[in-house]
Amino acid sequence: MVVLGIESSCDETGAGLVRDGQLLGQAVASSMDEHARYGGVVPEIAARAHVHAMAPVVREALDRAGLALADVGAVAVTTGPGLAGALQVGVAAAKSYAFSLGVPLYGVHHLAGHVAAATLDGGPLPNPCVVLIVSGGHTSLLLVRDLARDPIAHLGDTLDDAAGECFDKVARVLGLPYPGGPAIDRAARDGDPAAVRLPRPLTGPHDDPYAFSFSGLKTAAARWVEAQRAPYVPDAAAALQEAIADVLTRKAVRACTDHGIGTLVVVGGVAANSRVRALAEQRCAAAGIALRVPPLRLCTDNGAMVAAIGDLLVRAGAEPAPAELSVDPSAPLEYAALTPRPVSPQPSR
Ligand code: KG4
Numbered sequence: 106m107v108v109l110g111i112e113s114s115c116d117e118t119g120a121g122l123v124r125d126g127q128l129l130g131q132a133v134a135s136s137m138d139e140h141a142r143y144g145g146v147v148p149e150i151a152a153r154a155h156v157h158a159m160a161p162v163v164r165e166a167l168d169r170a171g172l173a174l175a176d177v178g179a180v181a182v183t184t185g186p187g188l189a190g191a192l193q194v195g196v197a198a199a200k201s202y203a204f205s206l207g208v209p210l211y212g213v214h215h216l217a218g219h220v221a222a223a224t225l226d227g228g229p230l231p232n233p234c235v236v237l238i239v240s241g242g243h244t245s246l247l248l249v250r251d252l253a254r255d256p257i258a259h260l261g262d263t264l265d266d267a268a269g270e271c272f273d274k275v276a277r278v279l280g281l282p283y284p285g286g287p288a289i290d291r292a293a294r295d296g297d298p299a300a301v302r303l304p305r306p307l308t309g310p311h312d313d314p315y316a317f318s319f320s321g322l323k324t325a326a327a328r329w330v331e332a333q334r335a336p337y338v339p340d341a342a343a344a345l346q347e348a349i350a351d352v353l354t355r356k357a358v359r360a361c362t363d364h365g366i367g368t369l370v371v372v373g374g375v376a377a378n379s380r381v382r383a384l385a386e387q388r389c390a391a392a393g394i395a396l397r398v399p400p401l402r403l404c405t406d407n408g409a410m411v412a413a414i415g416d417l418l419v420r421a422g423a424e425p426a427p428a429e430l431s432v433d434p435s436a437p438l439e440y441a442a443l444t445p446r447p448v449s450p451q452p453s454r
């Protein structure tokens with residue numbers, strides 16, 4: 106069965122088609138350029154861009170897969186977390202496709218989608234595995250068993266900023282364009298990571314080995330920039346990238362060895378970072394751990410990853426979403442499938 110996946114949680118409109126774990130085609134449109142002059146994503150602009158891009162992006166994904174809309178057997182859509190207005194466009198589109206085609210609809214968690222992206226390259230993930238999710242809004246170390254059936258256990262999360270947020274905010278201070286992560290990655294090529302001493306937060310002997318904190322690192326980098334008469338941007342970029350990659354990979358490898366788990370999966374936008382990838386490879390090899398990182402184009406937001414998790418749910422015989430499926434902008438990551446959270450009764454006044 107062909108699953109159409111739709112993603113619209115932030116500034117990327119994505120559509121992907123997956124059958125039995127195989128990516129058949131995908132397309133992505135981004136409103137990134139429209140946000141660049143504001144230094145960050147403007148929710149209303151993102152939502153409007155999704156409205157314009159949605160149908161053409163779905164059409165393009167189908168064309169690339171050599172499929173027609175009538176070939177689609179199920180639709181999966183990101184229902185959260187993300188920007189409410191942006192998510193709503195994807196959910197409305199997914200409902201329209203599902204109901205007009207008469208096929209089941211699945212609401213999925215955006216971060217579970219990121220995890221599923223790793224299955225499109227190299228097949229099913231071993232059960233269990235440790236997953237490091239590093240995106241613009243989230244940084245977590247997870248213990249994942251059967252992604253479509255089992256609850257997802259959080260070994261640790263960030264106490265403040267996400268890793269991607271740290272890249273984006275420091276990039277801004279350095280005068281680099283939005284999105285900051287790729288800009289820092291590029292600038293760092295000409296820099297010396299040892300030129301600026303930056304802290305490695307929560308890596309002391311008494312710290313939580315799996316928790317993260319990036320706001321102090323962001324502040325330390327910003328202080329260094331302020332203290333320089335003419336800060337050499339490549340050095341700051343290289344030092345920040347090194348600090349983030351060091352902390353992320355150190356903790357992820359530690360989680361694997363502590364739990365006796367042989368596979369580390371690194372996903373999310375920051376998994377596209379060249380130093381994160383290189384250091385993860387180096388440290389996993391040294392510790393005898395297998396590493397799975399999706400190809401670059403599947404690390405940042407896309408529709409293929411949503412189709413991938415939808416395909417896993419379909420094959421696991423999961424219950425489709427009810428007709429009243431709606432967005433959940435702050436959905437916690439507990440299960441891959443998102444069903445409407447019960448609304449707690451409002452206290453009477
Ligand atoms: O997963 P993603 O595309 O969207 C969210 O779900 O948040 O992640 C976006 C984040 C942004 O913070 C962006 O700066 C970061 O991923 N990012 C990178 C790189 N490419 C994207 N960070 C560091 N290096 C990169 N090459």
Ligand code: ZN
Nearest residue numbers: 240374405406
């Ligand atoms: Zn994402």
